Amino acid sequence: xxxxxxxxxxxxxxxxxxxxxxxxxxxxxxxxxxxxxxxxxxxxxxxxxxxxxxxxxxxxxxxxxxxxxxxxxxxx
Numbered sequence: 001x002x003x004x005x006x007x008x009x010x011x012x013x014x015x016x017x018x019x020x021x022x023x024x025x026x027x028x029x030x031x032x033x034x035x036x037x038x039x040x041x042x043x044x045x046x047x048x049x050x051x052x053x054x055x056x057x058x059x060x061x062x063x064x065x066x067x068x069x070x071x072x073x074x075x076x
């Protein structure tokens with residue numbers, strides 16, 4: 001290995017920059033809230049699809065009512 005190809009080791013390349021405590025707490029809260037929202041959204045979508053499927057199956061079994069013919073009104 002030549003000198004040009006050797007990676008340079010510095011504090012920035014060896015260690016990840018540390019974040020402040022407030023940033024890490026905010027990131028943790030953000031990640032948790034986003035995961036909760038995703039779970040709730042997925043549950044809502046699954047429920048909607050399940051209810052839509054059940055409604056479609058129900059509507060297939062219903063016989064549409066026969067429309068009654070309207071009688072003409074007698075005029076005096």
